[in-house]
Amino acid sequence: MDLFEHQARELFERYGVLVPEAQVADTGSSAREAAGKLDADRHGVVVKAQVKTGGRGKAGGVKLAADAAAAEITARQILGMDIKGHTVHKVMLARPVKVDQEYYVSFVLDRAQGCFIAIASAEGGMEIEEVAEARPEAVARVPVDPAEGVTDEKAAEIVAAAALPADVAPVLRKLWQILQSEDALLVEVNPLVRTADGAVVALDGKVTLDDNARFRQARWGEEDEGGDTGGLEAQAAEKGLNYVKLEGEVGVIGNGAGLVMSTLDVVAGCGARPANFLDIGGGASAQVMADGLSVVLGDPSVKSILVNVFGGITACDAVAEGITRALGQIRLTKPLVVRLDGNNAARGREILEANPHPLLEQRTTMDGAAQRAAELATAAAAAA
Structure with missing residues (x-):
C-alpha cells in the first residue's frame, strides 16, 4: 500500500525527520484557511496534489502560490485533476524553504x-x-x-x-x-x-x-481518504483483482503472474508501453472478466487492451464464455485483442468468433497479439 505524500510526511515527522510545516485541504476555501495558518501572505505556499503516483509536477499538480488568496485559486485548479488515472481529492499546502x-x-x-x-x-x-x-x-x-x-x-x-x-x-x-x-x-x-x-x-x-x-499494522488512510483511496488499484483490490498501475497505453490482462509479466515484456518489445499489470488468476468467469475490463477501461491512458490467457485448470472455452458475457455487461470503448492458447483453445476461439464484437480481434500467438495491441494503441494515440 502506497501512502499519500502528506501521510509519509506525518510519518517522517513522528520519527524525527525534519519536514516543512504543512496542512491538508480538500476544497478551495479550506486551502485558503490552511494557507493562512502557514502565513502564506508573508512567505507564499506550495500547493501539491495528493495522489499515489509520480509525475505530479510535470502534470501541473505542484504549484507555488504567492499568498492565501492565490492558494485558494491554485487549489481549485488542482482539485479534480486527473494525474495518470488518479483523481486529485486533496492537496497539501507546505511552507516553502530556501x-x-x-x-x-x-x-x-x-x-x-x-x-x-x-x-x-x-x-x-x-x-x-x-x-x-x-x-x-x-x-x-x-x-x-x-x-x-x-x-x-x-x-x-x-x-x-x-x-x-x-x-x-x-x-x-x-x-x-x-x-x-x-x-x-x-x-x-x-x-x-x-x-x-x-x-x-x-x-x-x-x-x-x-x-x-x-x-x-494499523493501515494509513483507509477510513479517511474518501474519494481517491488509491484510484484504480483500490478499485481492483475491492474486486479481488491483483492490479498494478503502470505508465503506458496498452492495458494487459492475463491469468498467472508469470504470464502477465512475460506479456508486459513482449508489449514493450513491440514498441509500446504496458499500462498495467492485471492478473485474474485461475478463474475467468464473466464477472471476473467484467471486473478486470472495467478497471482497465477506467484508465484514461489506455488506448488498447490485450487479454492473454493460457488455459490450464481453467479451459479457454470457459474464458471465452466469460469474455462474451462480460461484453454483455460492460460497454467496450477501446480495441480488445484476445489470445487464447492451451486447454480447449480452439473451442474458445470458436466461441468468440460466434459472438463477434466490432472492437474485438483475435490472434493465435502472444507475439502477434502484443504487436496488434501495440499497433492499435499507436493508431488511437495518433488520432487523439
Whole structure:
C-alpha cells in the first residue's frame, strides 16, 4: 500500500525527520484557511496534489502560490485533476524553504538478493532513473542486511559511497527505523535538502507499506481518504483483482503472474508501453472478466487492451464464455485483442468468433497479439 505524500510526511515527522510545516485541504476555501495558518501572505505556499503516483509536477499538480488568496485559486485548479488515472481529492499546502543543496536517499527491498538496498545520490530533485542512466557513478547502491540494519557504521558507509555530507547519516538511521518499524517495502526522499540555514529537511516522501503485515499494522488512510483511496488499484483490490498501475497505453490482462509479466515484456518489445499489470488468476468467469475490463477501461491512458490467457485448470472455452458475457455487461470503448492458447483453445476461439464484437480481434500467438495491441494503441494515440 502506497501512502499519500502528506501521510509519509506525518510519518517522517513522528520519527524525527525534519519536514516543512504543512496542512491538508480538500476544497478551495479550506486551502485558503490552511494557507493562512502557514502565513502564506508573508512567505507564499506550495500547493501539491495528493495522489499515489509520480509525475505530479510535470502534470501541473505542484504549484507555488504567492499568498492565501492565490492558494485558494491554485487549489481549485488542482482539485479534480486527473494525474495518470488518479483523481486529485486533496492537496497539501507546505511552507516553502530556501534550498541550498538537494540529495536523494531511499531504502528499497531487493527480493532477488534477499536484502534491502540503500540508494543514494548527491544529485536529488530530479528523476533518479535519469541520473543513474546518464551517470551511474553518481548513484550509490549499498546492500543492507535486514538482520543488521542501518547501524552508525552502515549509515557512514552509505554517506561515503554517495558523497553525501556526514550529517545526512542520522537521517538515514531514522528512515531505516521507519522502514523497519512500519513494515515498509520502500522509503524514499527526493529531494532531501540542505536549507540555507543548514538544516537537513525532507521536502517530499514516498512510503510503500507491506500489505502482508496488515495483521499487525494499523493501515494509513483507509477510513479517511474518501474519494481517491488509491484510484484504480483500490478499485481492483475491492474486486479481488491483483492490479498494478503502470505508465503506458496498452492495458494487459492475463491469468498467472508469470504470464502477465512475460506479456508486459513482449508489449514493450513491440514498441509500446504496458499500462498495467492485471492478473485474474485461475478463474475467468464473466464477472471476473467484467471486473478486470472495467478497471482497465477506467484508465484514461489506455488506448488498447490485450487479454492473454493460457488455459490450464481453467479451459479457454470457459474464458471465452466469460469474455462474451462480460461484453454483455460492460460497454467496450477501446480495441480488445484476445489470445487464447492451451486447454480447449480452439473451442474458445470458436466461441468468440460466434459472438463477434466490432472492437474485438483475435490472434493465435502472444507475439502477434502484443504487436496488434501495440499497433492499435499507436493508431488511437495518433488520432487523439
